[in-house]
Amino acid sequence: MTPALSNAGALFSIGSAILYTVGLNPQRLSYASDARFPAHPVQGGIAYQITGAGQERLTIEAVTFPHVVGGLDALALLKGYHRAQSIVPYVRLRGNYLGESGGMVAIETLDYDEERLHPFDGVGRQIDVSLGLLLLPAESYLGQTGRIADLGGLL
Numbered sequence: 206m207t208p209a210l211s212n213a214g215a216l217f218s219i220g221s222a223i224l225y226t227v228g229l230n231p232q233r234l235s236y237a238s239d240a241r242f243p244a245h246p247v248q249g250g251i252a253y254q255i256t257g258a259g260q261e262r263l264t265i266e267a268v269t270f271p272h273v274v275g276g277l278d279a280l281a282l283l284k285g286y287h288r289a290q291s292i293v294p295y296v297r298l299r300g301n302y303l304g305e306s307g308g309m310v311a312i313e314t315l316d317y318d319e320e321r322l323h324p325f326d327g328v329g330r331q332i333d334v335s336l337g338l339l340l341l342p343a344e345s346y347l348g349q350t351g352r353i354a355d356l357g358g359l360l
Contacts, residue, residue, distance in 0.1 A: 220293030
Protein backbone atom coordinates (compact mmCIF):
# COMPACT_ATOMS: atom_id res chain seq x y z
CA MET A 206 0.00 0.00 0.00
CA THR A 207 1.36 3.42 -0.99
CA PRO A 208 1.16 6.16 1.64
CA ALA A 209 -1.05 9.11 0.74
CA LEU A 210 1.65 11.69 1.47
CA SER A 211 5.01 10.58 0.12
CA ASN A 212 7.96 12.65 -1.06
CA ALA A 213 7.25 12.23 -4.76
CA GLY A 214 6.75 14.86 -7.35
CA ALA A 215 9.89 16.98 -7.07
CA LEU A 216 9.32 20.19 -9.04
CA PHE A 217 12.37 22.44 -8.48
CA SER A 218 15.89 21.99 -7.21
CA ILE A 219 17.76 25.03 -5.94
CA GLY A 220 21.11 23.72 -4.76
CA SER A 221 20.31 20.98 -2.23
CA ALA A 222 16.85 22.42 -1.52
CA ILE A 223 14.25 20.40 -3.38
CA LEU A 224 10.73 21.77 -3.65
CA TYR A 225 8.28 18.86 -3.70
CA THR A 226 4.60 18.43 -4.29
CA VAL A 227 4.48 17.26 -0.66
CA GLY A 228 6.72 19.51 1.42
CA LEU A 229 7.64 23.02 0.33
CA ASN A 230 5.19 23.09 -2.57
CA PRO A 231 5.66 25.61 -5.41
CA GLN A 232 2.43 27.39 -6.28
CA ARG A 233 3.55 29.98 -8.81
CA LEU A 234 6.56 30.67 -11.04
CA SER A 235 7.20 34.10 -12.59
CA TYR A 236 9.93 35.14 -15.03
CA ALA A 237 11.03 38.71 -15.74
CA SER A 238 13.79 40.15 -17.90
CA ASP A 239 14.56 43.32 -19.73
CA ALA A 240 16.69 44.60 -22.59
CA ARG A 241 18.34 47.97 -22.86
CA PHE A 242 17.62 50.36 -25.73
CA PRO A 243 19.02 53.82 -24.93
CA ALA A 244 17.59 56.58 -27.11
CA HIS A 245 19.73 59.25 -28.75
CA PRO A 246 18.19 62.31 -30.41
CA VAL A 247 19.42 62.82 -33.95
CA GLN A 248 18.39 65.19 -36.73
CA GLY A 249 15.93 62.71 -38.21
CA GLY A 250 14.24 61.85 -34.87
CA ILE A 251 15.39 59.39 -32.27
CA ALA A 252 17.94 56.64 -32.81
CA TYR A 253 17.97 53.58 -30.55
CA GLN A 254 21.07 51.66 -29.65
CA ILE A 255 20.82 47.99 -28.71
CA THR A 256 23.14 47.51 -25.74
CA GLY A 257 22.20 44.00 -24.65
CA ALA A 258 20.03 42.08 -22.28
CA GLY A 259 19.48 43.09 -18.67
CA GLN A 260 18.96 40.92 -15.63
CA GLU A 261 16.83 37.79 -15.68
CA ARG A 262 14.80 37.06 -12.56
CA LEU A 263 12.61 34.20 -11.39
CA THR A 264 10.09 34.43 -8.58
CA ILE A 265 8.85 31.23 -6.99
CA GLU A 266 5.96 31.31 -4.56
CA ALA A 267 5.56 28.22 -2.41
CA VAL A 268 3.56 27.07 0.59
CA THR A 269 3.97 24.38 3.21
CA PHE A 270 2.03 23.04 6.15
CA PRO A 271 5.02 21.87 8.21
CA HIS A 272 3.11 19.85 10.82
CA VAL A 273 1.52 17.75 8.08
CA VAL A 274 3.89 17.65 5.10
CA GLY A 275 7.23 19.07 6.35
CA GLY A 276 9.13 21.47 4.13
CA LEU A 277 11.11 23.34 6.79
CA ASP A 278 14.34 21.58 5.74
CA ALA A 279 14.15 23.06 2.24
CA LEU A 280 13.33 26.48 3.71
CA ALA A 281 16.37 26.28 6.03
CA LEU A 282 18.65 25.44 3.08
CA LEU A 283 17.28 28.34 1.05
CA LYS A 284 17.73 30.69 4.00
CA GLY A 285 21.36 29.56 4.38
CA TYR A 286 22.10 30.06 0.67
CA HIS A 287 20.54 33.52 0.83
CA ARG A 288 22.51 34.63 3.89
CA ALA A 289 25.80 33.31 2.45
CA GLN A 290 25.07 34.85 -0.98
CA SER A 291 25.87 31.48 -2.50
CA ILE A 292 25.62 30.63 -6.18
CA VAL A 293 23.70 27.39 -6.64
CA PRO A 294 22.35 25.39 -9.59
CA TYR A 295 18.68 25.79 -10.50
CA VAL A 296 16.90 22.85 -12.11
CA ARG A 297 13.26 22.67 -13.07
CA LEU A 298 12.33 19.02 -12.71
CA ARG A 299 9.93 17.04 -14.86
CA GLY A 300 8.39 13.59 -14.77
CA ASN A 301 10.41 10.42 -15.42
CA TYR A 302 13.54 11.90 -13.80
CA LEU A 303 13.93 14.53 -16.54
CA GLY A 304 14.87 18.07 -15.78
CA GLU A 305 15.68 21.37 -17.42
CA SER A 306 18.81 23.09 -16.20
CA GLY A 307 18.07 26.75 -15.59
CA GLY A 308 21.71 27.59 -14.88
CA MET A 309 23.28 29.05 -11.80
CA VAL A 310 21.31 31.40 -9.56
CA ALA A 311 21.72 33.58 -6.52
CA ILE A 312 18.84 34.04 -4.09
CA GLU A 313 18.23 37.77 -4.23
CA THR A 314 15.13 37.93 -2.02
CA LEU A 315 13.57 35.53 0.45
CA ASP A 316 10.33 36.32 2.24
CA TYR A 317 8.21 33.98 4.31
CA ASP A 318 5.14 34.39 6.48
CA GLU A 319 4.03 32.02 9.21
CA GLU A 320 0.32 31.96 9.92
CA ARG A 321 -1.69 30.46 12.78
CA LEU A 322 1.19 29.61 15.10
CA HIS A 323 0.94 26.19 16.69
CA PRO A 324 0.53 26.41 20.51
CA PHE A 325 3.01 23.60 21.26
CA ASP A 326 6.05 24.53 19.16
CA GLY A 327 5.33 28.09 17.97
CA VAL A 328 5.79 27.20 14.31
CA GLY A 329 3.18 28.45 11.88
CA ARG A 330 0.66 25.91 10.67
CA GLN A 331 0.96 27.45 7.20
CA ILE A 332 4.13 29.03 5.83
CA ASP A 333 4.02 31.05 2.61
CA VAL A 334 7.38 31.56 0.89
CA SER A 335 8.38 33.97 -1.88
CA LEU A 336 11.79 33.39 -3.41
CA GLY A 337 13.47 35.81 -5.84
CA LEU A 338 16.20 34.20 -7.93
CA LEU A 339 18.71 36.08 -10.06
CA LEU A 340 19.84 34.05 -13.09
CA LEU A 341 23.57 34.59 -13.48
CA PRO A 342 25.55 34.56 -16.73
CA ALA A 343 28.54 32.19 -16.72
CA GLU A 344 31.14 34.97 -16.74
CA SER A 345 29.80 36.33 -13.45
CA TYR A 346 30.56 33.23 -11.37
CA LEU A 347 33.25 31.20 -13.15
CA GLY A 348 36.02 33.47 -11.90
CA GLN A 349 34.82 33.46 -8.28
CA THR A 350 36.39 30.54 -6.48
CA GLY A 351 34.52 29.31 -3.43
CA ARG A 352 31.29 31.15 -4.25
CA ILE A 353 29.49 28.14 -5.77
CA ALA A 354 27.90 26.38 -2.81
CA ASP A 355 27.23 22.84 -4.00
CA LEU A 356 25.79 20.68 -6.70
CA GLY A 357 23.70 18.68 -4.24
CA GLY A 358 20.40 19.11 -6.07
CA LEU A 359 21.96 17.73 -9.25
CA LEU A 360 23.39 14.54 -7.73
